[in-house]
Amino acid sequence: MALLAIINPACGNGDGPLFFASHVLPLLADRPLSVVHTTHTGHAQAVLAAIHPPPTLVLCSGDGTLHEILSALSPAALSFVLVPCGTANALYASLFPPSPDHDQVAYRLQSVRAFLRGAPPRPLSLASTTIAGQVALSSVVASTSLHASILHHSEALRQSHPGIERFKIAAQQNSNKWYRAHVKLVPSPTVQIYDPKSDAFVPHPQSTSHSPAVHLDGPFVYFLSTVNVDRLEPQFTISPLARRIPPPPATCDIVVLRPLRDPSTHQDTPQARLAFVPKIWQVLGGAYQDGAHVRFTYTDDGQIVTDGDGPTVIEYFRCGGWEWYPDDQDQDAHLVCADGTIFEIPKHDHAVCSIDPVPHGFSVYGNGK
Numbered sequence: 001m002a003l004l005a006i007i008n009p010a011c012g013n014g015d016g017p018l019f020f021a022s023h024v025l026p027l028l029a030d031r032p033l034s035v036v037h038t039t040h041t042g043h044a045q046a047v048l049a050a051i052h053p054p055p056t057l058v059l060c061s062g063d064g065t066l067h068e069i070l071s072a073l074s075p076a077a078l079s080f081v082l083v084p085c086g087t088a089n090a091l092y093a094s095l096f097p098p099s100p101d102h103d104q105v106a107y108r109l110q111s112v113r114a115f116l117r118g119a120p121p122r123p124l125s126l127a128s129t130t131i132a133g134q135v136a137l138s139s140v141v142a143s144t145s146l147h148a149s150i151l152h153h154s155e156a157l158r159q160s161h162p163g164i165e166r167f168k169i170a171a172q173q174n175s176n177k178w179y180r181a182h183v184k185l186v187p188s189p190t191v192q193i194y195d196p197k198s199d200a201f202v203p204h205p206q207s208t209s210h211s212p213a214v215h216l217d218g219p220f221v222y223f224l225s226t227v228n229v230d231r232l233e234p235q236f237t238i239s240p241l242a243r244r245i246p247p248p249p250a251t252c253d254i255v256v257l258r259p260l261r262d263p264s265t266h267q268d269t270p271q272a273r274l275a276f277v278p279k280i281w282q283v284l285g286g287a288y289q290d291g292a293h294v295r296f297t298y299t300d301d302g303q304i305v306t307d308g309d310g311p312t313v314i315e316y317f318r319c320g321g322w323e324w325y326p327d328d329q330d331q332d333a334h335l336v337c338a339d340g341t342i343f344e345i346p347k348h349d350h351a352v353c354s355i356d357p358v359p360h361g362f363s364v365y366g367n368g369k
């Protein structure tokens with residue numbers, strides 16, 4: 001089997017080349033292997049586009065390089081052996097959730113080991129987001145609202161803060177924004193919502209056989225859909241049910257925070273936005289506590305508790321995709337993030353995200369399941 005290693009020397013803390021040479025190369029020494037160190041954005045896919053049939057790819061990078069390759073080569077058939085060398089490594093951390101006492105080197109070699117022991121590669125899902133005729137693919141996340149704003153603003157901090165703290169700084173900069181939009185959730189074949197009481201997905205009450213789509217009005221604080229992953233960073237498990245309750249094919253998990261579900265928040269005012277900021281941190285803090293936010297509920301006076309009888313703080317959906325119609329007057333609501341790349345919806349337009357709309361053959365060496 002032809003094997004190609006692509007190493008991005010610029011991602012994460014820049015230790016990809018050294019880690020590859022010290023720990024990966026010795027394991028692949030008896031195999032025919034070509035090695036490329038990328039020199040610029042777009043280099044990886046240019047190398048791959050020239051190779052037929054596509055090789056099995058040992059990819060030493062973060063999610064961004066993977067995203068570029070998938071976008072350029074779709075709908076090809078290509079298997080990835082992942083060596084996490086990026087900042088967040090969301091896909092790798094989801095395939096191999098880290099434990100506090102793991103050995104750093106061994107932890108990063110698990111996809112290589114799965115490949116070497118002949119484990120079957122696991123098919124990847126692709127979310128396809130269309131904006132003004134342009135298609136953005138993602139294998140991790142497609143989002144709007146706070147997450148898209150965080151990614152938009154964190155890029156400016158990449159040089160000064162190369163680690164994941166840049167996402168926290170950008171989150172603080174954007175925490176009092178609400179995003180005005182209308183959403184249609186696309187059924188597959190229904191729209192399901194997580195019910196913490198039964199710890200199961202149930203059909204959304206609006207999703208009937210006659211009219212299975214679900215419509216949501218804003219304002220939104222958070223609107224984020226994931227495929228293939230339950231986390232965006234090793235400890236930030238924003239869509240934990242993707243692991244605990246495995247999704248059917250061609251669906252995404254969607255995490256939504258709409259502030260007007262809070263019984264103590266009645267309208268969109270500057271004061272209400274300010275008062276809601278600590279609740280946003282509480283919700284995102286729940287994601288850092290192994291996904292505890294999916295069980296958060298409101299008390300009558302708007303306090304957030306776990307497993308209470310009030311309305312859930314977030315709405316956790318599972319469905320075939322979504323459509324996002326931003327309010328023309330709300331510039332911030334026009335940002336869409338697809339695996340870290342930011343797109344802007346033109347005025348009077350919208351974004352449509354669907355999961356695996358065309359067949360493809362991307363797969364990754366994961367934990368063998």
Ligand SMILES: Nc1ncnc2c1ncn2[C@@H]1O[C@H](COP(=O)(O)OP(=O)(O)OP(=O)(O)O)[C@@H](O)[C@H]1O
Pocket residue numbers: 008009010011012013038039040041042043061062063064065066068085086087088089090340
């Ligand atoms: N030699 C290079 N110099 C500068 N940028 C490069 C080079 N090679 C690749 N790139 C670009 O680096 C960018 C960042 O890579 P990547 O997303 O893999 O890492 P990351 O952002 O550190 O990690 P993650 O996406 O997991 O947070 C990609 O857009 C890629 O195209």
